[in-house]
Amino acid sequence: MQETIRKIKQLKEEKNALIIAHNYQAVEVQEIADYRGDSLQLAYMARDAENPIVVFCGVRFMAETAAILNRESRILLPVYDAGCPMADMITAEQLREFKAKHPNSVVVCYVNSSVEVKAESDICCTSSNAVKIISNIPKDQKILFVPDRNLGSWAARQTGREVITWDGYCPTHQWGFSTDDIKRIKKEYPDHTLLAHPECDKEILDEADIVISTGGMIDFAAKNDKAVFATENGLTDYLNHIYPEKSFVTLSPRAICQNMKKTHLTDVLHALETENYHITVDDETAVKAGRCIDRMFEMSK
Ligand code: 13P
Ligand code: SF4
Numbered sequence: 001m002q003e004t005i006r007k008i009k010q011l012k013e014e015k016n017a018l019i020i021a022h023n024y025q026a027v028e029v030q031e032i033a034d035y036r037g038d039s040l041q042l043a044y045m046a047r048d049a050e051n052p053i054v055v056f057c058g059v060r061f062m063a064e065t066a067a068i069l070n071r072e073s074r075i076l077l078p079v080y081d082a083g084c085p086m087a088d089m090i091t092a093e094q095l096r097e098f099k100a101k102h103p104n105s106v107v108v109c110y111v112n113s114s115v116e117v118k119a120e121s122d123i124c125c126t127s128s129n130a131v132k133i134i135s136n137i138p139k140d141q142k143i144l145f146v147p148d149r150n151l152g153s154w155a156a157r158q159t160g161r162e163v164i165t166w167d168g169y170c171p172t173h174q175w176g177f178s179t180d181d182i183k184r185i186k187k188e189y190p191d192h193t194l195l196a197h198p199e200c201d202k203e204i205l206d207e208a209d210i211v212i213s214t215g216g217m218i219d220f221a222a223k224n225d226k227a228v229f230a231t232e233n234g235l236t237d238y239l240n241h242i243y244p245e246k247s248f249v250t251l252s253p254r255a256i257c258q259n260m261k262k263t264h265l266t267d268v269l270h271a272l273e274t275e276n277y278h279i280t281v282d283d284e285t286a287v288k289a290g291r292c293i294d295r296m297f298e299m300s301k
Contacts, residue, residue, distance in 0.1 A: 001028070004265045008032055011272040017053035018073075019268065020045050023214040024234035024260040025057050027241045032268060033057060036238075038215030039065075039111050040126040040300075043293070046070050055271050056279075057263050059084045063279040064115050068286045068293060078267035080277045082259050084112050086199075089168035090147040092116035098144060102164060105142040108133060109292065110151055112170070115281050117146065119288035122295065127198050128213035129300035130155040134163065136299045150174070154198045154205055173199035176255030177230050182207045185228050185251055192249065195220060196230035204230055204251075221248060232257045 009032075012019060020042055021033035030036050035045050039062060046054055046066030054073045056063040061084050063077040090098075095117055099107060109121035110130070118124060125133040134155045137143055143161060145152030147168030156163035177200060185194070195217050196208035205211050210220070214235055221227060221239045229236045230251040239248045271277070281289070 001265065004269050005032060008265065008269050008272060011269070015053050015272060016051050017055055017272060018045075018049050018051040019055045019057065022058035022062060022234075022260065023218060023238065024232040024257055025263060026234060026261060027237050028265055029057050029263055029268065030234075030238050031241075032265065036218075038126065038128060038213045038218075040128045040213070041215050042066070043069060043111070043126070046073075046075070049073055053272075053275065055268060057268060058082070059087075059259050060279070061087045061112055061114065064281055065111060065293065067279045067281045068115065068118075068290050071286070074275060075279045076271045076275065077277050077279050078271040079262040082262045084170075084259060086110075086147055086168050086170045087112045087114055087117075090117055090166050092120050095120045095146060095166075098146070098166065102142060102144055105144045105164070106137055107144045107146065108137075108152075108163075109146050110148045111293075111296075113147055115285050115289045118292050119285050121146070121292045123299060124292045124296040125155075125300075126213065126296075127151060128215055129296065130198070131158045133296060133299050134161055135159040137161070148199060150201060150205075151198045153202065154211065170199040170257075172232055172255055172257040173197055173230075174201055176232075177201070177204050177252050179203055179207070181252045185249065189226070189228055189247070189249055192226040192228045192247065193220075193224065194228045194230065194251070196251075197232075200230050221246070231255065232260060234260055 019033045047069035067075045107121040143163045146166040149165040152165035193209045195210045226247045236250040
Protein backbone atom coordinates (compact mmCIF):
# COMPACT_ATOMS: atom_id res chain seq x y z
CA MET A 1 0.00 0.00 0.00
CA GLN A 2 2.86 2.38 0.84
CA GLU A 3 4.36 1.88 -2.61
CA THR A 4 0.99 2.59 -4.27
CA ILE A 5 0.60 5.77 -2.22
CA ARG A 6 4.12 6.88 -3.16
CA LYS A 7 3.44 6.32 -6.87
CA ILE A 8 0.09 8.17 -6.69
CA LYS A 9 1.76 11.18 -5.07
CA GLN A 10 4.56 11.19 -7.60
CA LEU A 11 2.27 10.93 -10.64
CA LYS A 12 -0.13 13.48 -9.20
CA GLU A 13 2.76 15.91 -8.90
CA GLU A 14 4.20 15.14 -12.35
CA LYS A 15 0.83 15.50 -14.10
CA ASN A 16 -0.45 18.35 -11.93
CA ALA A 17 -3.58 16.29 -11.25
CA LEU A 18 -6.23 17.09 -8.65
CA ILE A 19 -7.76 14.22 -6.69
CA ILE A 20 -11.18 14.77 -5.12
CA ALA A 21 -13.19 12.23 -3.13
CA HIS A 22 -16.77 11.95 -1.93
CA ASN A 23 -17.36 11.58 1.83
CA TYR A 24 -18.43 7.93 1.31
CA GLN A 25 -15.15 6.78 -0.21
CA ALA A 26 -12.91 4.31 1.66
CA VAL A 27 -10.70 5.96 4.30
CA GLU A 28 -7.44 5.40 2.39
CA VAL A 29 -8.95 6.95 -0.76
CA GLN A 30 -10.21 9.99 1.16
CA GLU A 31 -6.75 10.27 2.73
CA ILE A 32 -4.96 10.50 -0.60
CA ALA A 33 -7.40 13.10 -1.97
CA ASP A 34 -6.63 16.82 -2.12
CA TYR A 35 -10.22 17.57 -1.16
CA ARG A 36 -13.19 15.65 0.22
CA GLY A 37 -16.78 16.81 0.23
CA ASP A 38 -20.46 16.33 -0.44
CA SER A 39 -21.96 16.43 -3.93
CA LEU A 40 -22.36 20.21 -4.00
CA GLN A 41 -18.90 20.94 -2.61
CA LEU A 42 -17.31 18.54 -5.11
CA ALA A 43 -19.25 20.10 -8.00
CA TYR A 44 -17.83 23.52 -7.09
CA MET A 45 -14.31 22.09 -6.74
CA ALA A 46 -14.50 20.34 -10.09
CA ARG A 47 -15.94 23.45 -11.77
CA ASP A 48 -13.17 25.69 -10.45
CA ALA A 49 -10.25 23.28 -10.91
CA GLU A 50 -7.52 24.51 -13.24
CA ASN A 51 -5.61 21.21 -13.30
CA PRO A 52 -5.33 19.39 -16.63
CA ILE A 53 -6.50 16.20 -14.88
CA VAL A 54 -9.14 15.77 -12.19
CA VAL A 55 -9.46 12.29 -10.67
CA PHE A 56 -12.98 11.99 -9.27
CA CYS A 57 -13.21 9.30 -6.59
CA GLY A 58 -16.95 8.81 -6.40
CA VAL A 59 -19.65 7.55 -8.75
CA ARG A 60 -20.44 8.25 -12.39
CA PHE A 61 -23.07 11.00 -12.03
CA MET A 62 -20.59 13.04 -9.99
CA ALA A 63 -17.86 12.73 -12.63
CA GLU A 64 -20.42 13.56 -15.33
CA THR A 65 -21.46 16.69 -13.43
CA ALA A 66 -17.77 17.66 -13.24
CA ALA A 67 -17.40 17.05 -16.99
CA ILE A 68 -20.38 19.33 -17.68
CA LEU A 69 -19.06 22.12 -15.47
CA ASN A 70 -15.41 21.91 -16.44
CA ARG A 71 -14.89 21.53 -20.18
CA GLU A 72 -11.10 22.07 -20.03
CA SER A 73 -9.86 19.45 -17.55
CA ARG A 74 -9.80 15.73 -18.29
CA ILE A 75 -12.20 14.23 -15.74
CA LEU A 76 -11.31 10.69 -14.72
CA LEU A 77 -13.50 8.16 -12.91
CA PRO A 78 -11.11 5.48 -11.55
CA VAL A 79 -13.68 2.65 -11.77
CA TYR A 80 -15.66 2.51 -15.00
CA ASP A 81 -18.79 0.88 -13.57
CA ALA A 82 -19.04 2.83 -10.30
CA GLY A 83 -22.63 3.97 -10.79
CA CYS A 84 -25.58 5.02 -8.66
CA PRO A 85 -28.62 2.69 -8.60
CA MET A 86 -30.89 5.61 -7.69
CA ALA A 87 -29.69 7.64 -10.71
CA ASP A 88 -30.57 4.61 -12.87
CA MET A 89 -34.18 4.56 -11.59
CA ILE A 90 -35.32 7.13 -14.16
CA THR A 91 -34.45 7.52 -17.84
CA ALA A 92 -34.90 10.63 -20.00
CA GLU A 93 -37.76 8.86 -21.79
CA GLN A 94 -39.54 8.14 -18.50
CA LEU A 95 -39.05 11.76 -17.44
CA ARG A 96 -40.58 12.99 -20.71
CA GLU A 97 -43.64 10.80 -20.04
CA PHE A 98 -43.81 12.06 -16.42
CA LYS A 99 -43.73 15.66 -17.71
CA ALA A 100 -46.42 14.91 -20.28
CA LYS A 101 -48.69 13.62 -17.48
CA HIS A 102 -48.12 16.81 -15.47
CA PRO A 103 -47.91 19.66 -17.98
CA ASN A 104 -46.72 23.14 -16.96
CA SER A 105 -44.66 21.81 -14.06
CA VAL A 106 -41.16 22.81 -13.01
CA VAL A 107 -38.86 19.77 -12.91
CA VAL A 108 -36.32 19.64 -10.10
CA CYS A 109 -33.79 16.84 -10.46
CA TYR A 110 -31.52 15.58 -7.75
CA VAL A 111 -27.89 15.68 -8.86
CA ASN A 112 -27.95 11.87 -8.49
CA SER A 113 -29.28 11.52 -12.04
CA SER A 114 -27.95 10.93 -15.55
CA VAL A 115 -26.87 13.79 -17.84
CA GLU A 116 -29.83 13.01 -20.10
CA VAL A 117 -32.26 13.43 -17.19
CA LYS A 118 -30.55 16.69 -16.20
CA ALA A 119 -30.88 17.89 -19.79
CA GLU A 120 -34.69 17.31 -19.53
CA SER A 121 -34.95 19.08 -16.15
CA ASP A 122 -35.31 22.74 -15.18
CA ILE A 123 -33.36 22.97 -11.92
CA CYS A 124 -30.83 20.65 -10.35
CA CYS A 125 -30.37 20.28 -6.58
CA THR A 126 -28.29 18.41 -4.04
CA SER A 127 -29.18 17.22 -0.57
CA SER A 128 -27.72 20.42 0.89
CA ASN A 129 -29.80 22.89 -1.14
CA ALA A 130 -33.02 21.03 -2.09
CA VAL A 131 -35.11 22.89 0.51
CA LYS A 132 -33.81 26.28 -0.57
CA ILE A 133 -34.38 25.52 -4.25
CA ILE A 134 -37.95 24.30 -3.68
CA SER A 135 -38.80 27.27 -1.48
CA ASN A 136 -37.49 29.66 -4.16
CA ILE A 137 -39.84 28.31 -6.83
CA PRO A 138 -42.84 30.63 -7.33
CA LYS A 139 -45.85 29.49 -5.27
CA ASP A 140 -48.15 29.01 -8.28
CA GLN A 141 -45.78 26.55 -9.99
CA LYS A 142 -46.43 22.81 -9.89
CA ILE A 143 -43.25 20.93 -8.94
CA LEU A 144 -42.04 17.52 -10.12
CA PHE A 145 -39.07 16.02 -8.30
CA VAL A 146 -36.88 13.18 -9.67
CA PRO A 147 -35.60 10.60 -8.92
CA ASP A 148 -35.50 10.49 -5.09
CA ARG A 149 -38.93 10.19 -3.45
CA ASN A 150 -37.41 10.56 0.04
CA LEU A 151 -35.45 13.77 -0.59
CA GLY A 152 -38.35 15.18 -2.63
CA SER A 153 -40.97 14.49 0.06
CA TRP A 154 -38.70 15.71 2.83
CA ALA A 155 -38.13 19.01 0.97
CA ALA A 156 -41.91 19.23 0.43
CA ARG A 157 -42.55 18.80 4.17
CA GLN A 158 -39.91 21.40 5.04
CA THR A 159 -41.29 24.00 2.67
CA GLY A 160 -45.01 23.23 2.89
CA ARG A 161 -45.03 22.92 -0.92
CA GLU A 162 -46.80 20.30 -2.92
CA VAL A 163 -44.21 18.20 -4.74
CA ILE A 164 -44.96 15.25 -7.01
CA THR A 165 -42.08 12.82 -6.67
CA TRP A 166 -40.76 10.04 -8.89
CA ASP A 167 -40.68 6.71 -7.07
CA GLY A 168 -36.88 6.36 -6.95
CA TYR A 169 -34.74 5.84 -3.87
CA CYS A 170 -31.24 5.05 -2.70
CA PRO A 171 -31.12 1.33 -1.75
CA THR A 172 -28.40 2.02 0.84
CA HIS A 173 -30.41 4.68 2.68
CA GLN A 174 -33.81 3.07 2.08
CA TRP A 175 -32.95 -0.44 3.29
CA GLY A 176 -29.88 0.27 5.43
CA PHE A 177 -31.80 1.53 8.49
CA SER A 178 -34.85 0.47 10.45
CA THR A 179 -36.80 1.83 13.42
CA ASP A 180 -35.41 -1.13 15.42
CA ASP A 181 -31.91 0.26 14.76
CA ILE A 182 -33.10 3.58 16.17
CA LYS A 183 -34.59 2.00 19.31
CA ARG A 184 -31.36 0.06 19.94
CA ILE A 185 -29.05 3.00 19.31
CA LYS A 186 -31.10 5.47 21.40
CA LYS A 187 -30.88 3.02 24.32
CA GLU A 188 -27.15 2.47 23.85
CA TYR A 189 -26.19 6.10 23.10
CA PRO A 190 -28.88 8.25 24.74
CA ASP A 191 -26.72 11.39 24.80
CA HIS A 192 -25.73 11.23 21.10
CA THR A 193 -27.30 13.46 18.45
CA LEU A 194 -28.90 11.49 15.61
CA LEU A 195 -28.09 12.95 12.19
CA ALA A 196 -29.84 11.49 9.16
CA HIS A 197 -29.33 12.01 5.45
CA PRO A 198 -32.51 13.11 3.62
CA GLU A 199 -32.24 10.05 1.34
CA CYS A 200 -33.49 8.00 4.35
CA ASP A 201 -37.12 6.92 4.64
CA LYS A 202 -39.57 9.24 6.44
CA GLU A 203 -39.80 6.87 9.42
CA ILE A 204 -36.06 7.38 10.03
CA LEU A 205 -36.13 11.14 9.30
CA ASP A 206 -39.00 11.59 11.79
CA GLU A 207 -36.78 10.21 14.57
CA ALA A 208 -33.66 12.22 13.64
CA ASP A 209 -32.48 15.28 15.57
CA ILE A 210 -30.98 16.81 12.43
CA VAL A 211 -31.56 16.01 8.74
CA ILE A 212 -28.56 17.13 6.75
CA SER A 213 -26.21 16.46 3.80
CA THR A 214 -22.91 14.63 4.26
CA GLY A 215 -21.06 17.96 4.16
CA GLY A 216 -23.27 19.20 7.00
CA MET A 217 -22.48 16.04 8.97
CA ILE A 218 -18.74 16.63 8.57
CA ASP A 219 -19.16 20.22 9.84
CA PHE A 220 -21.22 18.99 12.80
CA ALA A 221 -18.54 16.42 13.69
CA ALA A 222 -15.85 19.12 13.75
CA LYS A 223 -17.76 21.01 16.46
CA ASN A 224 -19.31 18.16 18.48
CA ASP A 225 -18.09 15.00 20.23
CA LYS A 226 -20.97 12.56 20.14
CA ALA A 227 -23.22 11.59 17.27
CA VAL A 228 -24.96 8.75 15.50
CA PHE A 229 -25.01 8.94 11.69
CA ALA A 230 -27.76 7.56 9.48
CA THR A 231 -25.89 7.60 6.20
CA GLU A 232 -23.43 5.51 4.21
CA ASN A 233 -20.75 4.09 6.50
CA GLY A 234 -17.74 5.56 4.68
CA LEU A 235 -18.55 8.86 6.35
CA THR A 236 -18.49 7.43 9.90
CA ASP A 237 -15.33 5.43 9.09
CA TYR A 238 -13.52 8.57 7.99
CA LEU A 239 -14.74 10.59 10.99
CA ASN A 240 -13.49 7.86 13.36
CA HIS A 241 -10.18 7.95 11.53
CA ILE A 242 -9.67 11.70 11.94
CA TYR A 243 -11.30 12.04 15.38
CA PRO A 244 -10.35 8.84 17.25
CA GLU A 245 -11.04 10.59 20.58
CA LYS A 246 -14.69 11.36 19.73
CA SER A 247 -17.69 9.03 19.80
CA PHE A 248 -19.12 8.74 16.28
CA VAL A 249 -21.34 5.76 15.60
CA THR A 250 -23.18 4.46 12.57
CA LEU A 251 -26.90 3.80 12.95
CA SER A 252 -26.45 0.50 11.11
CA PRO A 253 -23.49 -1.49 9.78
CA ARG A 254 -25.69 -2.48 6.80
CA ALA A 255 -25.52 0.97 5.23
CA ILE A 256 -22.83 0.34 2.65
CA CYS A 257 -22.98 1.60 -0.92
CA GLN A 258 -21.22 -1.09 -2.98
CA ASN A 259 -20.60 1.40 -5.79
CA MET A 260 -18.85 3.90 -3.55
CA LYS A 261 -16.66 1.06 -2.27
CA LYS A 262 -15.48 -0.03 -5.72
CA THR A 263 -12.65 2.51 -5.78
CA HIS A 264 -9.36 1.31 -4.30
CA LEU A 265 -5.97 3.01 -4.23
CA THR A 266 -4.81 0.76 -7.09
CA ASP A 267 -7.67 2.18 -9.20
CA VAL A 268 -6.59 5.74 -8.41
CA LEU A 269 -3.06 4.86 -9.47
CA HIS A 270 -4.32 3.16 -12.63
CA ALA A 271 -6.35 6.29 -13.46
CA LEU A 272 -3.28 8.49 -13.14
CA GLU A 273 -1.08 6.11 -15.14
CA THR A 274 -3.51 5.57 -18.02
CA GLU A 275 -5.51 8.84 -17.76
CA ASN A 276 -8.68 6.74 -17.82
CA TYR A 277 -11.60 6.40 -17.52
CA HIS A 278 -12.18 9.67 -19.28
CA ILE A 279 -15.75 10.87 -18.64
CA THR A 280 -17.12 12.96 -21.48
CA VAL A 281 -20.45 14.62 -22.20
CA ASP A 282 -21.26 15.81 -25.73
CA ASP A 283 -21.59 19.58 -26.24
CA GLU A 284 -25.34 19.66 -26.88
CA THR A 285 -26.23 17.61 -23.77
CA ALA A 286 -23.64 19.50 -21.69
CA VAL A 287 -25.25 22.84 -22.61
CA LYS A 288 -28.76 21.62 -21.73
CA ALA A 289 -27.74 19.82 -18.53
CA GLY A 290 -25.43 22.71 -17.62
CA ARG A 291 -28.41 25.10 -17.66
CA CYS A 292 -30.19 23.14 -14.96
CA ILE A 293 -27.02 23.00 -12.83
CA ASP A 294 -26.36 26.74 -13.32
CA ARG A 295 -29.92 27.46 -12.17
CA MET A 296 -29.14 25.48 -9.03
CA PHE A 297 -26.07 27.65 -8.39
CA GLU A 298 -28.14 30.84 -8.90
CA MET A 299 -31.08 29.69 -6.77
CA SER A 300 -29.04 28.34 -3.88
CA LYS A 301 -27.02 31.54 -3.33
P1 13P B 1 -24.37 14.38 -0.39
O1 13P B 1 -22.92 14.04 -0.24
O2 13P B 1 -24.54 15.54 -1.31
O3 13P B 1 -25.04 14.58 0.92
O4 13P B 1 -25.09 13.16 -1.14
C1 13P B 1 -25.00 11.90 -0.73
C2 13P B 1 -25.09 10.90 -1.79
O5 13P B 1 -25.92 10.05 -1.82
C3 13P B 1 -24.12 10.78 -2.79
O6 13P B 1 -24.40 9.64 -3.50
FE1 SF4 C 1 -26.35 6.33 -5.12
FE2 SF4 C 1 -27.13 5.77 -2.65
FE3 SF4 C 1 -24.72 5.04 -3.44
FE4 SF4 C 1 -25.31 7.63 -3.05
S1 SF4 C 1 -25.24 6.05 -1.50
S2 SF4 C 1 -24.19 6.73 -4.78
S3 SF4 C 1 -27.43 7.68 -3.71
S4 SF4 C 1 -26.68 4.31 -4.27
